[in-house]
Amino acid sequence: MAMKYVVIGAGPAGVRAVEALREHDPDGLITLVSGEPGEPYARMAIPYILNGSIDEAGALQRKTPLHYETLGIRYLNRKALRVQARPTGGTVELDDGSTLDYDRLLVATGSSPSLPPIPGTDLPGVVTCWTLEDARAIADKLKPGARVVMIGAGFVAGVCMKALVGTGVKLSVIAGRAGQILRTMMTPVGSRMLQRWLEGKGVEVITSGRTERIEPGPRLVMDTRTIDADLIILATGVHPNIAFLEGTGAKIDQGILIDDRMRTTVPCVYAAGDVAQGRDFSTGEWVVHALQPTATEHGRIAALNMVGKDVPYRGSLSMNVLDTVGLISHTFGEWKGREGGEVVELTDEARNLYTRLCFHGDRLVGAITIGQPRHVGALRGLIHSGRALGEWKAELMQNPHKVMEAFVGLTHA
Known part of the structure; x- marks a missing residue:
């Protein structure tokens, strides 16, 4: 009897999963469920x-017509x-009242934007930067001279900024009380370099208030000023999209806890991508890595x-790659350093170059680079x-810029 597979979520993890399911089970009944309209x-x-x-x-994600069909x-x-789960399968209830039976279920629902805890986030002219629908709303406002305010200065904001600068809008970015942009993926030295770069591109970066x-x-x-905006x-x-798992017994921490076979704590239910709390290669700990290559794998x-x-x-x-309006930065592994390890930094502010290497014993465990894309493959x-x-x-x-030479030398040793 054919196995019934249901995959919830049509991001990189879900799409790659259904393709692999079909490759290894030609007769299985496979259903891919997307919470958004249109093709994945x-x-x-x-x-x-x-x-x-x-x-x-x-x-x-796939350009071939009728790819899934x-x-x-x-x-x-x-x-x-x-979701209802039994030892040998279960059911998924959908918003149109229908129900899907499964023998194996994969949850690959990714994340949704977390709104700041302030009044007014639902007002006209206020959007997130996450979906195609958001993109349409933003594009409608991107006219020269338009006043755009972005609340947040983390990775999502950094990705969105790239699209805004150069359109002629007047962009202000609110970093908040943290006082540092990209603080979850960059040292203060690197953040200051990226902030100066943004300011040189005409972006107002507000780090207080x-x-x-x-x-x-x-x-x-704000408590220090008021800013009128068009957008x-x-x-x-x-935050991870997991509300529909309530009552299943699935253990949740930062995301859905999984083992090294991608299984959740619920029989026959698996998780993948941004929603899953999987193994970190460097530390062996269980973390959420919101990275497209990780989701695909x-x-x-x-x-x-x-x-x-x-x-x-x-x-x-753990790896982040960010194009901050033309200045490329990468973070790898334990870029904050490991206790008992050694760290070396090399900064050239005039040329917007920064390299940070973190060692534990005689092994490289983490790194940051800004403006050094040729180092990326060697560092990884x-x-x-x-x-x-x-x-x-x-x-x-002595010289962190010798990463490529070290990689080549060790590879051919």
Whole structure:
């Protein structure tokens, strides 16, 4: 009898999962459920839609017409309201009143924007920067001279900024009381460099004051000033989409807890992507890595285990890549450093170059670079391999820019 697979969420994890399920189970009944209208698209493509680099069709994850139908995958634009789980399967209740039976369920529902705890977030002219619908609302306001205020200065804000600068809008970014942009992925030294870069591009970065409310207009009211705007963008972080799992017994921490086979604590239910709290390669701890490559690999590994193959997940390397209006930064692994380890930094503010290497013993465990894209592959390779650096550690402590030479030298040793 054919197995019934249901995958909730049509982001990178869900799409890769259904493809892998079909590859390894030609006869299985596979249903992919998307909570958004239209074909599955790549959320990271939204900035390119906003700046006109691509149209909405260019954001589709798979460009081949009838891709899912050709694979025999049923695709539904519905929201999951509730999951019921039994030892051998269960059901998913959808928002149109229908029910899907499953033998194996994959939850790959990703995240939604977390709104700041202030009045006025539901007013006209106030949007998030997360969906295609958001992109349309933002694009409608991107006219030269328009006043755009962005609340939040983390990764989501950084991605969105790239699309706004250069459109002629007057952009103000509210970093809040933290006083530092990108503080969850960058040291203060790196953040200051990126802030100066943004200010040089005409962005007003506000790092002091408390946001109190949004008034009609829209108008942003802080304890230190009031800012009139044509558009206010909320970019204050995200939270996992897991409400429909209430009552299943699935354990939740930062995300859905999974084991190294992508299984949740509920029989026959798996999780992947931004919603899953999986293994960190560097530390062995269980964390949420909101990265597209991680989501894609999660989906593939989950599918293999759902069809009965015993495939452990090695863990994902924490990595962020951000294009801050033309200045590229990367963070890898334990970029804050490890207790008992050593750290070396090299800063060239005039040229907007920054390199930070973090060692534990004679191994590289974390790194940050700004304006050094040629180092990226070497850094990732050295950290992910866990290779002993030997005499190269002293070289790198003296000159962090020798990362490529070290990688090549160790690879051919």
